[in-house]
Amino acid sequence: MSSLSSRGRLTTVAAVASVLSVLPLFDITVTRDWIVAATIAVVFVAGTGYILRRVDVPGVLVPVAQLAVLVLWLGVLVASDVAMLGFIPTTDWATRLVDVFREGVDVTNAYVAPVPVPRGILLLLVGGAGLVALLVDAIAVWLRRVPLAGVPLAACYAVTASVLVDGLDWYWFIPPAAGFLALLVSEGRTRVAGWGRSATPSAAHSGIPETDSLARNGRRVGAVALAVAVAVPGLAPVLTEGLLGPGQGGGNGGGQTIRTDNPIVDLQRNLQRRENVEVLRYRSSADEPNYIRIVTLDVFDGEEWKTSDRPVPDSVENGLPWPQGLQEAEYPVVDYDIRVTENLSSSWLPLPYPTQAIDIEGDWRYHAETLDVVTNSGDVRAREYSARSLAPEPTVEALRSAGSPNSAVESSLDLPEELPEMVTDLADEVTEGATDDFSRAAALQEWFRGPSGGFVYDIEAQPGHSATALEDFLTERRGYCEQFAATMAIMARYLGIPSRVAVGFTPGDYQGDATWLVRAHDMHAWPELYFEGLGWVRFEPTPASRSGAAPDWTVVPSADDPNTPAPDPSQPSTQPSLSAPDVPREDDTAGGTTLPGDEPPSQWPLVLLGVLAAAALIAAPSLYARFGRELRWRQAGDDPALTAEAAWADLRETVREAGLPWDPAATPRAAARALAESASLGQEDRALLDHLVGAIEQARYARQAQPVESLRADTALVRRSITRSADMTQRIRALLVPTRLRDAAAAANQTLLDGFDWLDATSERLRESALAVGRRRP
Numbered sequence: 001m002s003s004l005s006s007r008g009r010l011t012t013v014a015a016v017a018s019v020l021s022v023l024p025l026f027d028i029t030v031t032r033d034w035i036v037a038a039t040i041a042v043v044f045v046a047g048t049g050y051i052l053r054r055v056d057v058p059g060v061l062v063p064v065a066q067l068a069v070l071v072l073w074l075g076v077l078v079a080s081d082v083a084m085l086g087f088i089p090t091t092d093w094a095t096r097l098v099d100v101f102r103e104g105v106d107v108t109n110a111y112v113a114p115v116p117v118p119r120g121i122l123l124l125l126v127g128g129a130g131l132v133a134l135l136v137d138a139i140a141v142w143l144r145r146v147p148l149a150g151v152p153l154a155a156c157y158a159v160t161a162s163v164l165v166d167g168l169d170w171y172w173f174i175p176p177a178a179g180f181l182a183l184l185v186s187e188g189r190t191r192v193a194g195w196g197r198s199a200t201p202s203a204a205h206s207g208i209p210e211t212d213s214l215a216r217n218g219r220r221v222g223a224v225a226l227a228v229a230v231a232v233p234g235l236a237p238v239l240t241e242g243l244l245g246p247g248q249g250g251g252n253g254g255g256q257t258i259r260t261d262n263p264i265v266d267l268q269r270n271l272q273r274r275e276n277v278e279v280l281r282y283r284s285s286a287d288e289p290n291y292i293r294i295v296t297l298d299v300f301d302g303e304e305w306k307t308s309d310r311p312v313p314d315s316v317e318n319g320l321p322w323p324q325g326l327q328e329a330e331y332p333v334v335d336y337d338i339r340v341t342e343n344l345s346s347s348w349l350p351l352p353y354p355t356q357a358i359d360i361e362g363d364w365r366y367h368a369e370t371l372d373v374v375t376n377s378g379d380v381r382a383r384e385y386s387a388r389s390l391a392p393e394p395t396v397e398a399l400r401s402a403g404s405p406n407s408a409v410e411s412s413l414d415l416p417e418e419l420p421e422m423v424t425d426l427a428d429e430v431t432e433g434a435t436d437d438f439s440r441a442a443a444l445q446e447w448f449r450g451p452s453g454g455f456v457y458d459i460e461a462q463p464g465h466s467a468t469a470l471e472d473f474l475t476e477r478r479g480y481c482e483q484f485a486a487t488m489a490i491m492a493r494y495l496g497i498p499s500r501v502a503v504g505f506t507p508g509d510y511q512g513d514a515t516w517l518v519r520a521h522d523m524h525a526w527p528e529l530y531f532e533g534l535g536w537v538r539f540e541p542t543p544a545s546r547s548g549a550a551p552d553w554t555v556v557p558s559a560d561d562p563n564t565p566a567p568d569p570s571q572p573s574t575q576p577s578l579s580a581p582d583v584p585r586e587d588d589t590a591g592g593t594t595l596p597g598d599e600p601p602s603q604w605p606l607v608l609l610g611v612l613a614a615a616a617l618i619a620a621p622s623l624y625a626r627f628g629r630e631l632r633w634r635q636a637g638d639d640p641a642l643t644a645e646a647a648w649a650d651l652r653e654t655v656r657e658a659g660l661p662w663d664p665a666a667t668p669r670a671a672a673r674a675l676a677e678s679a680s681l682g683q684e685d686r687a688l689l690d691h692l693v694g695a696i697e698q699a700r701y702a703r704q705a706q707p708v709e710s711l712r713a714d715t716a717l718v719r720r721s722i723t724r725s726a727d728m729t730q731r732i733r734a735l736l737v738p739t740r741l742r743d744a745a746a747a748a749n750q751t752l753l754d755g756f757d758w759l760d761a762t763s764e765r766l767r768e769s770a771l772a773v774g775r776r777r778p
Contacts, residue, residue: 007141008050013186014140014149015046017179018133021153024160024172025125030114034122037077038129044069045133049141058729059142060736063134070130071097077126078119097123118275132156136183145749146187153180276521277343279505280350285335286391287514289507290352291538292338296370296528298500300493302416303466305486305501310367316358321368323354323390325409326535332391338384343520345381349373350504352389354535360385369408370500394534394553399438402531405498409530412498419494420467422474427491437497441529441539442556444488444495448541449550453477455484457543465490484541485525498530502538506547618736625653625738633712640707644699647692647715654719655679657734658726668696679725681718688714 019035019042026032045066052062072087079096080086104120115121135152139145157176161168284290297305322328336352344350349364354371358364362378405413430447431440447453458478462469465486473483485501492499503525508518524547528536540550629650636642648668655662660678663671672693676686692715695708723731 007053010141010183010186011046011050011137013183014136015042015133017149017153017176017183018042018046018129018136020175020179021132021136022125022129022156023175024157024168025128027168027172028114028160028163029121029125030116034117034125037073037122037126041070041073041126041130042133044073045130046137049137053141058733060729060733062142063138066134066137070127070134073130074123074127078123128156140183140187144187145745146183147752148749149183150180153183276519278341279344279518279520279522280338280340281511281515281517282339282508283337283513283515285514286332288334289510289516290334290336290389291502291504291507291524291526292350292518293353293372293502293504294346294350295348295372295374295504296500296502298370298412300415300465300486300490303464305465305489307372308411310370310372314365314368316360316364316366316373319357320355320366320371320373322356323371323535324369325406325530325532326354326390326392327533332393334389334391336387336389338387340380340383342382345379347375347379349375349380349385351387353502353538354392355387355389357388358385359387392534394531394537396438396553396556398534399531399537399553400436402438402533405530405532409498412500412530413493413496415490415493418467419490420471422471423487423490424494426474427494430491431495437495437529438531439556440495441492441497442554444491445539445541445550445554446556448484448488449543455479455543457546481525481542481546484543485527488539488541489527489529492527492529500528500536502526502528621738621741622735625740628740629653638707640695640705641699643711644695644705644708647711648696650715650719651692651722653739654722656739657730658722659730659733660722660725668693668700675722679722681721681725685718685721688718692718 019039022035022038026035048066048069049062052065053059057065072089075083075089075093075097076087078100079093082092082096083090100120100123102120103118104122104124106120108115108121108124117125132152132155136149139149139152153176157168157173160172280292282292295307297307299306299308333356334352338350340350349358349360351358351371351373355373358373360383362375364373364375364378366373427444431443434440434443448455455477457480459480461476461479461483462472463482465483469483470487470490473479473487489499489501503523505518505522506524508516508522511517524542526547527539527541529539530536537553538551539554540547544550629646632646632649633643636646652662655675658679661674663674666674672689675681676689681689691708692711695711698708699705723734726734
């Protein structure tokens with residue numbers, strides 16, 4: 001068998017194994033047609049490697065070329081419209097790749113499996129498959145360390161197993177395991193074929209060559225698979241769930257507790273997405289729009305707003321409880337017919353507040369304090385249901401005369417022990433002179449919305465509610481609904497007003513026939529403040545450019561409080577405008593929401609950080625080798641024999657890194673003669689080399705080794721001359737993969753193989769012992 005055909009077979013098997021290894025990802029994606037693009041990526045990577053090795057391109061450059069081809073293919077998938085001739089990179093092409101990659105990362109943080117496959121996820125899937133193929137090709141075909149190829153082949157299986165809350169079905173292990181086994185067998189047969197037919201006892205017994213080799217490989221595959229199965233779930237980080245994913249159940253039956261991670265992180269992604277997809281439609285019996293709420297965030301831990309741990313023992317079948325804090329009386333009732341599209345996947349049920357009755361199929365349960373409705377065994381996607389909601393109409397007078405909050409809402413005043421002084425000082429300053437909770441809340445809202453605060457709605461602002469994020473928001477006065485809602489709720493709690501943050505949608509666009517259409521860009525956050533007798537009341541601190549006019553019950557009439565501005569007279573109606581006006585999107589403004597004179601943030605810090613990270617990654621192997629040499633000399637100390645051996649070890653490593661022959665069985669004098677010829681050393685270098693040979697011979701053969709002056713310095717000079725004799729490719733390889741690193745990897749691999757051999761031998765001895773015992777029995 002020629003080396004060319006052997007290499008071609010191994011390349012092909014490595015590519016097939018790579019494709020098989022990504023199949024478990026089917027279990028975390030809604031559609032599976034991405035496998036076509038992923039397979040093409042694998043073919044490109046494998047084909048590039050085969051062709052370049054066939055024309056004798058230096059091995060260290062092949063992965064670089066494969067990576068370049070993979071990136072070009074990703075560009076064809078997501079950025080062909082901004083590339084020359086559809087594939088030649090441009091500046092916009094690179095920017096598009098970065099943007100799409102970020103989109104994919106955001107989707108992984110926001111959705112729970114199975115996830116849709118927009119272009120961001122497609123980029124991650126295809127890029128991941130290509131990287132797996134690149135690593136497998138480099139390890140198995142270039143380095144010929146086939147057992148180590150099991151690590152990248154197990155990557156996709158490990159990722160899928162760590163993402164799925166309920167675990168991964170056992171049969172998804174079969175494709176990557178089959179690919180790994182095929183790779184081992186192919187490599188094993190290639191090696192054995194060079195020696196002829198196997199003469200092992202198993203072969204003599206069965207007549208099948210390579211039986212022992214195949215059995216050993218099978219056992220080793222099983223051992224590696226077992227290690228991965230045990231270690232990965234404990235070591236791999238589980239991706240947190242976002243807004244549009246189900247919570248985790250804390251048990252079964254009536255006492256279960258559902259916990260969902262912070263959903264507010266989903267806001268910016270939906271507001272920035274290019275595709276303003278339809279989310280839901282609702283029809284109102286009152287022919288009036290309303291905010292549609294998904295979930296309420298009632299805990300602030302100093303870093304983020306999130307949901308509390310909530311017992312949800314009761315089903316919605318028998319109706320929902322009376323809204324917390326709302327005085328029992330007759331209120332208008334509005335019926336809603338709601339139809340959710342395929343684009344919204346959530347365990348939370350979108351509803352108007354405060355809903356009192358729901359007609360929906362499935363096991364849906366409510367949280368009494370918030371009236372949030374959630375399921376632990378289903379999804380709202382493509383559902384149709386009806387809801388009946390109260391329509392209380394609070395007034396300024398009623399809010400102003402509300403009594404003190406009762407003890408049931410004390411937890412809605414909880415704040416971390418230390419808030420930034422800027423937050424508390426501004427809250428005191430803005431509400432100075434206000435004599436009741438409502439006046440303080442209205443003053444805060446007007447400060448965020450009006451000219452006195454100087455705030456600007458900016459969808460590109462950094463999210464977050466930590467102390468630093470709050471100070472940045474209050475200093476720069478730029479943000480989107482998340483920052484406005486979260487900051488007002490924090491200030492309200494500081495002022496003694498119970499508060500929380502609601503996440504949902506603005507009313508959407510009127511479609512006629514009492515129907516409204518809600519899209520992804522309508523996602524919104526707003527604070528709800530508690531007033532005794534009126535319950536939880538919606539306020540709107542987000543500027544009017546996004547949210548329209550504030551609810552009329554939240555604005556203090558100018559006649560009552562001359563210090564508080566009246567509603568903007570330019571508004572067409574005194575009624576609250578519930579439809580959010582159009583906000584410029586990234587695709588409309590070619591770069592997000594910006595104002596005249598604003599400059600986008602410089603990308604140079606990120607570029608510099610990336611360059612430094614790449615430099616550190618490249619320098620790490622050589623630093624490891626240098627540290628090893630330094631440690632060797634330190635351990636030698638002043639011992640003449642040990643220092644001579646350290647010098648000889650340095651020389652040996654340098655010769656191998658230069659790609660020169662080194663015979664470990666040769667005497668020092670013979671090795672030096674061969675080295676002087678192969679490296680074309682000059683007279684001075686030969687004299688230094690003779691000096692080193694004398695030191696190592698004395699250390700090994702003399703009764704008592706004597707100290708050798710300037711041994712380390714002379715060794716360094718010889719090593720420098722040998723390094724200069726190597727070509728550039730060899731120098732790059734020595735930099736990236738120094739001899740010391742290769743020796744350490746080979747030693748680790750040999751230790752692993754020795755362990756497997758010991759297990760094989762032990763099992764064989766145990767089997768023979770058992771057979772012998774059985775034969776002795778009558």
